Amino acid sequence: MTRSEENYLKAIFHLGGGDSKSITTNAIAEQMETKPSSVTDMAKKLSEKGLVDYVRYQGVSLTEAGVQTALSIIRKHRLWEVFLVKKLDFTWDEVHEVAEQLEHIKSEKLIDKIDELLDFPKYDPHGDPIPTKDGKFQERDEKLLSEMPINSKGVCVGVKDSSVPFLKFLDKNNIALGNTIQILDKEDFDNSLRIRMEGNEMRISHQIASNLFVKKNS
Amino acid sequence: MTRSEENYLKAIFHLGGGDSKSITTNAIAEQMETKPSSVTDMAKKLSEKGLVDYVRYQGVSLTEAGVQTALSIIRKHRLWEVFLVKKLDFTWDEVHEVAEQLEHIKSEKLIDKIDELLDFPKYDPHGDPIPTKDGKFQERDEKLLSEMPINSKGVCVGVKDSSVPFLKFLDKNNIALGNTIQILDKEDFDNSLRIRMEGNEMRISHQIASNLFVKKNS
DNA sequence: CATTTAATTTAGACAAAACGAAAAATAAAT
DNA sequence: ATTTATTTTTCGTTTTGTCTAAATTAAATG
Ligand SMILES: [Mn+2]
Ligand SMILES: [Mn+2]
Ligand SMILES: [Mn+2]
Ligand SMILES: [Mn+2]
Numbered sequence: 001m002t003r004s005e006e007n008y009l010k011a012i013f014h015l016g017g018g019d020s021k022s023i024t025t026n027a028i029a030e031q032m033e034t035k036p037s038s039v040t041d042m043a044k045k046l047s048e049k050g051l052v053d054y055v056r057y058q059g060v061s062l063t064e065a066g067v068q069t070a071l072s073i074i075r076k077h078r079l080w081e082v083f084l085v086k087k088l089d090f091t092w093d094e095v096h097e098v099a100e101q102l103e104h105i106k107s108e109k110l111i112d113k114i115d116e117l118l119d120f121p122k123y124d125p126h127g128d129p130i131p132t133k134d135g136k137f138q139e140r141d142e143k144l145l146s147e148m149p150i151n152s153k154g155v156c157v158g159v160k161d162s163s164v165p166f167l168k169f170l171d172k173n174n175i176a177l178g179n180t181i182q183i184l185d186k187e188d189f190d191n192s193l194r195i196r197m198e199g200n201e202m203r204i205s206h207q208i209a210s211n212l213f214v215k216k217n218s
Numbered sequence: 219m220t221r222s223e224e225n226y227l228k229a230i231f232h233l234g235g236g237d238s239k240s241i242t243t244n245a246i247a248e249q250m251e252t253k254p255s256s257v258t259d260m261a262k263k264l265s266e267k268g269l270v271d272y273v274r275y276q277g278v279s280l281t282e283a284g285v286q287t288a289l290s291i292i293r294k295h296r297l298w299e300v301f302l303v304k305k306l307d308f309t310w311d312e313v314h315e316v317a318e319q320l321e322h323i324k325s326e327k328l329i330d331k332i333d334e335l336l337d338f339p340k341y342d343p344h345g346d347p348i349p350t351k352d353g354k355f356q357e358r359d360e361k362l363l364s365e366m367p368i369n370s371k372g373v374c375v376g377v378k379d380s381s382v383p384f385l386k387f388l389d390k391n392n393i394a395l396g397n398t399i400q401i402l403d404k405e406d407f408d409n410s411l412r413i414r415m416e417g418n419e420m421r422i423s424h425q426i427a428s429n430l431f432v433k434k435n436s
Numbered sequence: 437c438a439t440t441t442a443a444t445t446t447a448g449a450c451a452a453a454a455c456g457a458a459a460a461a462t463a464a465a466t
Numbered sequence: 467a468t469t470t471a472t473t474t475t476t477c478g479t480t481t482t483g484t485c486t487a488a489a490t491t492a493a494a495t496g
Contacts, residue, residue, distance in 0.1 A: 004453065025474060038454055040475055045452095057461060057474060088331035098325045105323075107316045113306035222483065243444060256484055258445055263482095275444055275491060438496090445490070453481085460475070466468080 003104045006073050007032065008042050009051060012062055013070035017052070022059035071135040076111050077103040078124035078131075083114055085125045092125040093167035126167075127158020127177055127213060143216065145181065145193070146209035153182045156197075158213035166211060173202070181214060221322045224291050225250065226260050227269060230280055231288035235270070240277035289353040294329050295321040296342035296349075301332055303343045310343040311385035344385075345376020345395055345431060361434065363399065364409070364427035371400045374415075376431035384429060391420070399432055 047054035051066035080102040084090035185194040191206035265272035269284035298320040302308035403412040409424035
């Protein structure tokens, strides 16, 4: 399994190709910042290896083997991100780039020991769930902040957009995972929200609210 | 700097090419388990980049830039080895293979933080010195156990052969770095030694003794 | 010094991964 | 039902790293 093959499987998974949904060549090319012709080449190779189902002019979807491989890469990626934050004091906007490299290290013992060292975390620094060793996903009951009703309360548990600029913006505005949030008001005009977060009242644009995951209080 | 280029620089350094000594194509090929013709190709490329001096039919030696690059890879390799042993309970015969991969991760912050986490170790699990960030080597006053005079005492500080079989042999015979050693007797016939190690008397073949580094007591 | 031997380089080929241009297939519009 | 537009594939080429076989150079031998 080459690094390139692993990256393709991961990309296809993130585009929803794990649910036997067909992902188009163009979508994969865009996600991976490569060209459609390159994707076609790889689709054939991965199909040969039994990791994807590929139908010409239709797209690809992951086979069961493909899903398991993708999950194992994602598991490594997210565990390394936790390691970087918890053990080496990286900030949450610095970890992705390094994890892109570390996820390809081949050693089952290594990642199991990292998992143990971190006390088996369930979520990465951006709130994304970490698949278990046997490829199970623990989903969480969460919704976008922008979809919460007025007066409801919750805890901020994840980001949808985990780009560096967005993460830095959140830092600057003291918005962090784990913070409690209450929706005070919605502005019809621009869909912005007035919220109370950890005691402080603030206004949040729709853009921001639609990129924050919240776990609703029971 | 590609992974392959880094591996060549490291190999040349280990063969002594850091002291402007010319290393032959064949020697590099053997060290890297590749073919001489491949080495020639790479010699040209590294020469283009100013990392080695290459004279056709003579061999290569590292330039100053080449030495610094090699040392930075070796630094990463050895720090990762310490990390694996100290933080993840790897044994000293398991670490090399994984470190071969980890040494190529590109992130200055990452390796500096690992260094800090480990409290700036000076030696790796096999007793090899770890170059400093600015490429300095701290040599140690050590000699081979086979070259120690009768009745002298010392501490076992390193292995010359760090192959898996040798390391496992040492484990099995309770020979570990840090152990105190006293030479009791030398057998002229086969050059074997009688030693006292941590209280126990034992016999050691010349083969073994010539692969153990000892720091002589003042 | 001529000849043999060994080491080294060159040349040609291959595999992996990527790209652009152009052809082919599909989808959308008229 | 055609035409047009878009998507996808095919084909030829590039880069990186490797290999085998042939040619060249250096070293050793007599
Ligand atoms: Mn990430
Ligand atoms: Mn990756
Ligand atoms: Mn090693
Ligand atoms: Mn390496």
